[in-house]
Amino acid sequence: MNKMEWKALRVSLFIGLAILGAANGNGYGESPGMVQSSFGDRIRRMQEELKASMVSPASSPSPSPQPGTSSPRIYRVTSYGADPTGKTDSTEALLAALSDAIQGPSKGFLMHGIRNLGGAQITLEGGTYMISSPLRCPSAGAGNLVIHGGTLRASDKFPADGYLIDLSAPASSASSSYNYEYITFRDLMLDSNYRGGGILVPKSLRTSIDNCYIAHFTTNGISVQSGHETYIRNSFLGQHITAGGDPGERNFSGTAINLMGNDNAVTDVVIFSASVGIMISGQANTLSGVHCYNKATGFGGTGIYLKLPGLTQTRIVNCYMDFTGIVAEDPVQLDISDSFFLGDAYVVLKSVKGVANGVNIVNNMFSGSNKGVDIVQLDQSTGPFKEIDQVVVDRNNVRGMNLRSTVARGSTQGNGTSWTVDFSSVLLFPNLINHVQYSVSAGTSSLFPNHCLRNTSQNRVVIESDVAVPASVFVTVDQGLTQ
Ligand SMILES: *[C@@H]1O[C@H](CO)[C@@H](O)[C@H](O)[C@H]1NC(C)=O
Ligand SMILES: *[C@@H]1O[C@H](CO)[C@@H](O)[C@H](O)[C@H]1NC(C)=O
Ligand SMILES: *[C@@H]1O[C@H](CO)[C@@H](O)[C@H](O)[C@H]1NC(C)=O
Numbered sequence: 001m002n003k004m005e006w007k008a009l010r011v012s013l014f015i016g017l018a019i020l021g022a023a024n025g026n027g028y029g030e031s032p033g034m035v036q037s038s039f040g041d042r043i044r045r046m047q048e049e050l051k052a053s054m055v056s057p058a059s060s061p062s063p064s065p066q067p068g069t070s071s072p073r074i075y076r077v078t079s080y081g082a083d084p085t086g087k088t089d090s091t092e093a094l095l096a097a098l099s100d101a102i103q104g105p106s107k108g109f110l111m112h113g114i115r116n117l118g119g120a121q122i123t124l125e126g127g128t129y130m131i132s133s134p135l136r137c138p139s140a141g142a143g144n145l146v147i148h149g150g151t152l153r154a155s156d157k158f159p160a161d162g163y164l165i166d167l168s169a170p171a172s173s174a175s176s177s178y179n180y181e182y183i184t185f186r187d188l189m190l191d192s193n194y195r196g197g198g199i200l201v202p203k204s205l206r207t208s209i210d211n212c213y214i215a216h217f218t219t220n221g222i223s224v225q226s227g228h229e230t231y232i233r234n235s236f237l238g239q240h241i242t243a244g245g246d247p248g249e250r251n252f253s254g255t256a257i258n259l260m261g262n263d264n265a266v267t268d269v270v271i272f273s274a275s276v277g278i279m280i281s282g283q284a285n286t287l288s289g290v291h292c293y294n295k296a297t298g299f300g301g302t303g304i305y306l307k308l309p310g311l312t313q314t315r316i317v318n319c320y321m322d323f324t325g326i327v328a329e330d331p332v333q334l335d336i337s338d339s340f341f342l343g344d345a346y347v348v349l350k351s352v353k354g355v356a357n358g359v360n361i362v363n364n365m366f367s368g369s370n371k372g373v374d375i376v377q378l379d380q381s382t383g384p385f386k387e388i389d390q391v392v393v394d395r396n397n398v399r400g401m402n403l404r405s406t407v408a409r410g411s412t413q414g415n416g417t418s419w420t421v422d423f424s425s426v427l428l429f430p431n432l433i434n435h436v437q438y439s440v441s442a443g444t445s446s447l448f449p450n451h452c453l454r455n456t457s458q459n460r461v462v463i464e465s466d467v468a469v470p471a472s473v474f475v476t477v478d479q480g481l482t483q
Contacts, residue, residue, distance in 0.1 A: 103139065137180075143183065160218065163219075186208070198214035203226050207229070209235060214256075224259050233267045271291070275300070290304075298344075304319075320339065332356075340364070341375070344369060346401070348376075349378050366398045372402055420460055432479045434478055461477060
């Protein structure tokens with residue numbers, strides 16, 4: 001469709017809507033208190049408005065609201081003097097808009113002490129704004145606010161430990177409860193210019209980060225510290241802007257998402273460069289639909305690092321680990337399922353105090369290049385796993401990698417009094433078999449031998465009989481269950 005056709009379509013659309021509105025007796029585009037005008041006048045007026053909006057798309061029809069007035073709570077940053085071309089510093093203007101929004105009209109409260117701003121919006125109006133210090137609110141205790149629609153870029157003077165958006169509570173209004181509640185960051189590109197991070201969310205409740213693109217961070221793209229329920233969704237994070245196979249991949253640093261709190265969710269997120277994709281040190285977080293190709297394991301990168309030994313409580317489902325894997329320290333309650341591991345990516349269980357309890361690594365697909373890489377590995381460099389209970393690594397499928405499992409089946413046949421099935425190349429934990437089931441099939445023999453399980457040492461199952469017999473022996477073993 002060319003420009004003229006598009007214009008014509010928009011005009012006819014407008015007319016269509018105007019007719020609809022007139023039929024309803026509820027004029028489209030009508031502002032409150034306006035005198036009802038004739039139908040023809042209204043169409044003309046709409047066409048004029050349309051023309052005006054096409055001539056200068058950046059014009060803001062309504063001025064920014066003043067606190068206490070009844071105008072809509074849309075805070076346009078250019079009205080505060082912000083420069084949408086990104087050439088001059090807009091820190092003061094953005095802080096002024098933020099300050100007005102946070103201290104603007106509110107009705108009632110969300111959580112105790114959190115004023116309800118009613119859905120006020122700070123719009124970046126599709127501009128790019130350069131800032132030289134973090135955007136921090138002048139006071140805490142506000143909620144139901146949206147910041148959306150543009151780009152923030154750190155200037156060369158931006159502090160290297162700062163975050164472009166920082167929800168810390170100012171010292172004057174710090175309280176023991178939550179800083180903010182239901183703040184939404186939507187449709188934002190955050191460019192940290194290799195100086196610090198993107199968004200810092202400390203002690204807040206129900207924060208949304210939606211359709212954001214966060215790049216050029218050196219510390220964390222997003223850092224969540226205590227609080228609850230920060231939901232990060234449909235977003236893209238990378239230190240360097242690349243689509244994979246970057247010549248500088250070895251040098252990628254920083255962490256894309258750092259969750260140091262509980263009950264957060266990361267869903268449908270791509271992490272395309274960083275040393276660590278997601279670092280988790282709080283409980284009950286869930287990751288789903290996350291695609292990590294941040295830094296290959298071979299270069300020292302980690303897709304997802306679970307640093308909560310002893311109480312992990314993390315669910316990783318339907319994720320795509322692309323040349324980079326998952327590390328879990330002393331996993332206790334961990335689910336990794338229905339995920340795809342490409343490029344010899346694997347899962348490491350790292351022993352800290354030697355505990356692995358309540359771990360499911362099931363129904364995943366692993367694909368590698370026949371280099372003999374195990375799909376699940378143990379890091380016992382600081383000591384062996386000693387307390388292993390309810391660990392299930394099973395039903396994963398594998399191409400070009402070595403299967404490792406906590407449940408295995410095998411068989412052997414021979415003519416004699418002893419049969420050995422060696423599971424040492426497939427069982428995950430060395431020298432650990434908690435359950436054995438076996439059957440002896442002596443189909444061609446007329447004998448009824450007595451037989452028993454003799455030994456499971458070193459993951460080798462030995463069955464013996466009292467008389468020599470030609471037989472097949474079928475064995476199933478399980479490392480996971482101690483009851
Ligand atoms: C990685 O960093 C090292 C040391 O800073 C530097 O010498 C090297 O050129 C960098 N490599 C790439 C590909 O950027
Ligand atoms: C099994 O071994 C015994 C001797 O140990 C032999 O007599 C018998 O023929 C063998 N049976 C088969 C099926 O090979
Ligand atoms: C089991 O086998 C190991 C060697 O694999 C041996 O050292 C041990 O004594 C055996 N145990 C029994 C009960 O036979």
